[in-house]
Amino acid sequence: MPSPAQTPPQPQPQSQPQEPPRDPSDPLRRERDHLASSRDALRAMRHDVEALDITDVTGNWVNAKILAGEIEVRIKALADLAGTPLFFGRLDYRRAPGSEPAEDAEGESFYIGRRHVHDAKGDPMVVDWRAPVSQPFYRASRAEPMDVALRRRFGYTGGELTAYEDEHLSDPAESETSSKLLQSEIERPRVGPMRDIVATIQPEQDEIVRAGLAGSVCVQGGPGTGKTAVGLHRVAYLLYAHRERLARTGTLVIGPNKSFLQYIEQVLPALGELQVKQATVDDLVAHVEVRGADTAEAARIKGDARMAKVLRRAVRSAIAMPKEPVMVVRGSRRWRVPAYELEEIVRELADRDIRYGAARDALPQRIAHAVLVQMERAGEAPDDRVQDAVARNPAVKAVVKACWPPVDPAKTVLRLLTEPEFLASCADGLLSPAEQAVIGWQKPARGLKSARWSAADAVLVDEANDLVQRTSSLGHVVLDEAQDLSPMQYRAVGRRCSTGSATVLGDLAQGTTPWATSSWAEALAHLGKPEAHVEELTRGFRVPREVIAYASRLLPAIAPGLAPATSVRESAGALAIRQVPRAGLDSAVVDACRASLGFEGSIGLIAADPRIPELAAALAAAGLAHLSPGEETSASARLTLVPASLAKGLEYDYVVLDDPAALVAAEPDARTGLRRLYVALTRAVSGLTVVHAEPLPEALR
Structure with a gap:
């Protein structure tokens, strides 16, 4: 229960700061002193990094530049942000965390904040909210105190600590009441960009935030339930728990538009994470310049998952079966690969579910291997260098160019949209003639430069690009306002986390596009994450x-x-x-x-x-x-x-x-x-x- 007797006469955070009492035993004064000491320690940590001399540490200028960049990022992460409380809570444990129960044992106290701060000896003065020892601040209750004797919340006004509020979780005589400071922080007026909710994360939100990196999570949340904040704090948590792995594989936050990204852009830096990239789906698929627009019906059809099969046919339509054998000349010997054997090689590659470009790279090696088999039968002992030389032979290159020519993804999509006969052949059995007529361009472009691509066309080009060459995957992707994506847009995002995980955020009731998804199961299947666990947030904290x-x-x-x-x-x-x-x-x-x-x-x-x-x-x-x-x-x-x-x-x-x-x-x-x-x-x-x-x-x- 909040302890009004332990607060100053005006304990509400929105009240004006009052002159602290002179009694050194006053709890509020001690907390203010700890805040001042913590800020001094943070400044010292920053000064230590700024004073680092890397002159004789690196072996060359490249390493020196990389290390200097990392130091600069670290300096920025240690900034003491004005108006942002360094800590917002305190946990008093009944015993040291992780130790066995002991009679009359007294635990430790930890101040919970946005980042870790330690003193000159290395002892923690503020513990990062993502650390395991901080978890009970969000999860502990009287029913399950998690060895916490006291949870203290702090109230601030203009960066000054003005109030605190205690919950004695181990005291059965104390009744459960709502926190006034927590409520006040939730209702604090919003001016400017979105703020973090690190001080007010609720237990059901914390479970999602701290979910493991290996699995994907989908959050269905009504207005004001904090789903966007949960997704951003999940990124911050994953970077804390799996920093080395995500530093290699990367993270990305995807929002619906630039205005939204500008609104949320300060949340992660406030939590000390400065290198998370943000983008819209349009940014991801910016292979062509978007200058045109589709009708709602055309955009819906272009966004349909059937278009993936149409594009696969279009890309592979360039494959042709060989009609003539290939003759490879090496020195005084000639080696002949018959047309039927070449056809077997081409068909085997065409039937495999591999990228067009990867198969094209493999084809000359397969033909060269067929030549090497003949060489070995003739008593020769060719090695890998010989196979590579055969693969580069002009005759082999000519076969590859004729049977498996290079494909330009944008030109393929342009041909699909401007040549009705080509579209009809690729969409046969997939799109009706009426649907084909809707997506076909009425004014054919003369070339790529004159093409007036729409946003939906750009997604098709991205799909075709992936059919030719695999898209690089990130370690974790957060997709917000996901209910508005088309199946083809889901596929575009899914390619960016095909070997990683995803956090999908949205509200089915807020879908406002003609292709808005009607079920998360369907959306997650298009994303390539059908196994993702769906969580529902129904308790709102912001909307009255x-x-x-x-x-x-x-x-x-x-x-x-x-x-x-x-x-x-x-x-x-x-x-x-x-x-x-x-x-x-x-x-x-x-x-x-x-x-x-x-x-x-x-x-x-x-x-x-x-x-x-x-x-x-x-x-x-x-x-x-x-x-x-x-x-x-x-x-x-x-x-x-x-x-x-x-x-x-x-x-x-x-x-x-x-x-x-x-x-x-x-x-x-x-x-x-x-x-x-x-x-x-x-x-x-x-x-x-x-x-x-x-x-x-x-x-x-």
């Missing part, structure tokens, strides 16, 4: 209960089998619905934004994409400065004008939602429109104001 309940009225129409998310938060007056005349809509929206600016935190004005220019002009006329999504890091204004298409994954303290009917109408179909509306309604973490002129959708009336 009134708001999530209002938005959940849409679930029967957009995701009938999905359980609605619940919320641990109650916020009086968090939801307001205002109907205004059509002529007064813009002014009413501006008034709602101005009223929201009277509160602390960030404000997001979300509207249908076609409404953005009109609302931008209205805000400018009213003198209200605003940002675009992704610009929040500048913190030059608290109001962001958000197109509904970019709202997914973002959060604002207060949201003003412009005319839901217009938002729904802007989408290709009603179901997609209602899903987009569900996303927009659940971006608020403190208050939501819906301003509308047209009637609301039936479920919300």
